[in-house]
Amino acid sequence: MSTPRIAITVGEPAGIGPELCTALQPGQHAARLILLGDKPLLQARARQTGSAVQLVDYAPETQPAPGSLEVLHIPLAAPCVAGQLDQANAPQVLALLDRAVAGCQSGEFAAMVTAPLHKGIIRDAGYGRFTGHTEYLAELTDTPQVVMLLAGRCDAVKPGYALRVALATTHLPLREVADAITPASLTQTLRILHADLQHKFGLAQPTILVAGLNPHAGEGGHLGREELDILIPVLESLRREGMRLVGPLPADTLFNPPVLAQGDAVLVMYHDQGLPVLKHATFGQGINLTLGLPLIRTSVDHGTALDLAGTGRADGGSLLAAVDLAITLAANQAQRAG
Numbered sequence: 001m002s003t004p005r006i007a008i009t010v011g012e013p014a015g016i017g018p019e020l021c022t023a024l025q026p027g028q029h030a031a032r033l034i035l036l037g038d039k040p041l042l043q044a045r046a047r048q049t050g051s052a053v054q055l056v057d058y059a060p061e062t063q064p065a066p067g068s069l070e071v072l073h074i075p076l077a078a079p080c081v082a083g084q085l086d087q088a089n090a091p092q093v094l095a096l097l098d099r100a101v102a103g104c105q106s107g108e109f110a111a112m113v114t115a116p117l118h119k120g121i122i123r124d125a126g127y128g129r130f131t132g133h134t135e136y137l138a139e140l141t142d143t144p145q146v147v148m149l150l151a152g153r154c155d156a157v158k159p160g161y162a163l164r165v166a167l168a169t170t171h172l173p174l175r176e177v178a179d180a181i182t183p184a185s186l187t188q189t190l191r192i193l194h195a196d197l198q199h200k201f202g203l204a205q206p207t208i209l210v211a212g213l214n215p216h217a218g219e220g221g222h223l224g225r226e227e228l229d230i231l232i233p234v235l236e237s238l239r240r241e242g243m244r245l246v247g248p249l250p251a252d253t254l255f256n257p258p259v260l261a262q263g264d265a266v267l268v269m270y271h272d273q274g275l276p277v278l279k280h281a282t283f284g285q286g287i288n289l290t291l292g293l294p295l296i297r298t299s300v301d302h303g304t305a306l307d308l309a310g311t312g313r314a315d316g317g318s319l320l321a322a323v324d325l326a327i328t329l330a331a332n333q334a335q336r337a338g
């Protein structure tokens, strides 16, 4: 069997993505690592941050020399200075994703890993509907609904415990969150999460802890009706299908270790209900995985960190974890396919 190829998009050129990518050690992975980005930028950022890695041009059918990182060169539109955003380069950031997706769909790549991009500069450049990788990849692959899941090891719950936090809504203004949680969307989110806990994480009968939307999970309807009108009926209906669902639970106490220990994953209703807790517990080694896509996509748990770009001080642990997970998921998928 040939060595799997993993596409790694280097993300926002002014951020820490390029230097974290050139700090990867290809010899440590059972896969070919292909960096999708501007080659001169990657060479410059590697020099600036003290990486001696050998960057070679990607040729699909040619196995690179041991220890070298392959680069699929997609040029920037304008020169880039670390830490300084330039909307002229936004189309290139999206072109990296387009190329990675095309390669995953054709079978050229076994999986894709994304280094962080800057959502604001892409919007400033005129991509008015862009809200993040998750939504963009769903659109590119014609997937009506996907689920964002972040995960990291959290020994405070119990040794080796994997804290997995999935989101019922992703990058939405808070004002729009309640309206976005419908019986149909919540049902589909739980179906995708349940199926991927089984297939991607090997949990035969996963237990999902579901957070309420309102304070105290609505306090019996006195602090909001979404639990009574939407969450409880959806959970009851899916329980009748055999899913193990606990909740809706008040989000303020759900993340206490004894409660977390009863589940395999948490479903929160919105971005900042769950991710601050996850990042507090696991920042620097967490991963972000998009569930429900027809391809494997993992990512980092952090953003572009413009304040650190070019310094070589950014922690590469999360990118490493994302690459490792992509390789594992790709190997599992290949094994299932026979």
Ligand SMILES: NC(=O)C1=CN([C@@H]2O[C@H](COP(=O)(O)OP(=O)(O)OC[C@H]3O[C@@H](n4cnc5c(N)ncnc54)[C@H](O)[C@@H]3O)[C@@H](O)[C@H]2O)C=CC1
Binding pocket: 016, 114, 115, 116, 117, 118, 119, 120, 133, 288, 299, 300, 301, 302, 303, 304, 305, 306, 307, 308, 313, 314, 315, 316
């Ligand atoms: N997967 C992605 O593409 C993600 C992109 N973002 C985007 O990144 C941009 C900046 O977001 P912020 O909220 O400022 O978050 P951020 O994660 O870029 O920075 C927050 C703080 O964490 C630090 N930090 C981040 N990554 C680090 C690392 N690897 N090692 C050490 N310290 C690190 C930064 O220096 C900063 O102090 C935004 O446009 C946001 O949308 C944010 C999260 C994920």
Ligand SMILES: NCC(=O)COP(=O)(O)O
Binding pocket: 131, 132, 133, 134, 135, 275, 288, 299
């Ligand atoms: N906070 C996680 C995050 O914003 C990741 O977004 P995405 O770009 O991976 O969709």
